[in-house]
Each structure stands twice: as structure tokens, then as C-alpha cells.
Amino acid sequence: MGKQVSEHRVLAWHFGRADRHTDWNSGDHPLIRKGVILHTDAEPYCCRAGLHGSRLPLDALAYARGPIVSRVRIWGAVHEQADKICGQYREHLATANAMGTLHQFVIDTLVFRQPIL
Numbered sequence: 001m002g003k004q005v006s007e008h009r010v011l012a013w014h015f016g017r018a019d020r021h022t023d024w025n026s027g028d029h030p031l032i033r034k035g036v037i038l039h040t041d042a043e044p045y046c047c048r049a050g051l052h053g054s055r056l057p058l059d060a061l062a063y064a065r066g067p068i069v070s071r072v073r074i075w076g077a078v079h080e081q082a083d084k085i086c087g088q089y090r091e092h093l094a095t096a097n098a099m100g101t102l103h104q105f106v107i108d109t110l111v112f113r114q115p116i117l
Contacts (some may be wrong), residue, residue: 009075010085012053014092015064019097023065030066037091044079050086059083067099 016022020031022038030036044050047052060069064085066084076088 008078008087009073010053010055010078010080010087012055012072012074012085013057013060014053014070014072014090015060015066015098016068017066018068018097019066020068026056032070032092032095034092034095037089039076041088044086044088046079046081046084046086050076050079050088051090052084052086053090054084056083062100067097068095068101069098070095076102097112 016032020033022029022032025098029038040049040051042049046052049113051074052063053074054063057069070092071094073091074085074087074089078085080088082088
């Protein structure tokens, strides 16, 4: 389920592939970098169609395809569920390779969540 909203602009997070290509596997789409705006004519529906993201970075991490993290704006027709959102447009406001940060996050999580023996 989820809710459908029209012309609603949402700030979200997105993790993309290390090669910065979209998941559309088409050579005519730009690489993910700051300022890129992607568009689809498909009616957005989470996990089926649309340009995805999550309001919270940890939610976005659950769907990560790679270490390229972006702060994004999603708009147009929008479909939202509890942990993800998709729309007809996604603008990448800022991007970074988070590989080192993600590596350290895993180490810190394992160390600090281990029971004391």
C-alpha cells in the first residue's frame, strides 16, 4: 500500500552503484553526479516503477545498490511507503562515494553491539 501525492517535493537519500550508472542499464542516461535530474513518464509505484529514494539514510541503505550516496529531491507524481518513496523526477543535489564511511559504520556497529564477554 502507500499514498499517492501529486507535485509533492521530498528531500530523500539514494545509494547508487559504484560505477555511477542508473539501474536502467541504458547508455543514454547520465552518470549519477551533482545536478543530474532523472525523469520517467511511468506512473510511480514503489518497487515497480519510478525513481526511488528514502527519507532516512538508513532506510536508503537497506536498498543500496552500491556506495554512491546522494541527497536527492523527488517530485512529480509521487508514491510513498513507510521506508521508501518514488516519483517521476529525481534530482541529485549532492553525491559522494561513501565506501570508506560504510566500511567504518559496519566495523563500529559490530564492535559496539557485541555483548561484553
